Amino acid sequence: MISYEKLLDDFKALLKENDLKFTKQRELVLKFLYENNEHFTPEEIYMQLKQQHPNMTIGIATVYRTLTLLEGSEIVSSISFGAQGKKYEFGLKKHHDHLICVKCGSIVEFYDSLIEERQKIIVDTFGFQMTDHVMKIVGICKDCQIK
Amino acid sequence: MISYEKLLDDFKALLKENDLKFTKQRELVLKFLYENNEHFTPEEIYMQLKQQHPNMTIGIATVYRTLTLLEGSEIVSSISFGAQGKKYEFGLKKHHDHLICVKCGSIVEFYDSLIEERQKIIVDTFGFQMTDHVMKIVGICKDCQIK
DNA sequence: CTGACTGCAAAATCTTTGCAAAGAC
């Protein structure tokens, strides 16, 4: 896993390359996702940042803009969730898929090399050039089955 | 593949069971998805139905309500698409996964029994009770690569 | 007839955008 210092350097370099500026708000969003290894909606990120940094001002629009920026650079990735809305997570980690519980909304990550291999074979069959893939298994998690 | 007559009977029975009424609008949506074996947004369905049946009145709200009803009965299924929005397709066919082209938006279906098997093994490992799963491979289709 | 269904328009979500002030470099 990349260290936060390295991540921050990379992010600053990326910004510089594109003539973008390094701002406190951008750092806050990046740091939040780095430190909280979970999936959040833009709204959740916004609320938590406001709470954690009462003396800072940050707007929901900036959270959206920053997430779009980070996703474009593949530093964060998103997963669509339910009827509408997306959840974001820190993206510079090993590729993984998701188990999503419809009762409690919890998300568990998993990785299966057999499935990954198989996907490559499939796209080749179709002459398709894969840029990304998403596998979501939806159901009821262990805990919610007991309840 | 189920015949349209059987489908219609099943649908009517389903409605009756739930004290719902069989209406022309509900039939139109069902028929449209049955006859057009593709993926549509609610808006697309609405526009096409209006065009195909100029003498009928149908509202976008009814399309949404009907899709929700049909999805709840698993007669149609949906796939979330891009930033927001869902596409719907007729659902009473063999399970399959999707290849989605980011350039032209085309969707190709595929089925791979090895992946299906593997998913079952994974959920068992986690004690998860699977109700559904979605696998989307995103990329650039053959045609768009040439262009 | 009765209660569900429909279309319409208004409301509710969620996300993006315009703009003037503030901040990075």
Next chain:
DNA sequence: GTCTTTGCAAAGATTTTGCAGTCAG
């Protein structure tokens, strides 16, 4: 200083809801 970024509020886009009239059974 210049040019980007920000927060705010307004605008957009998509989906849902309230309601009075309409229609199925």
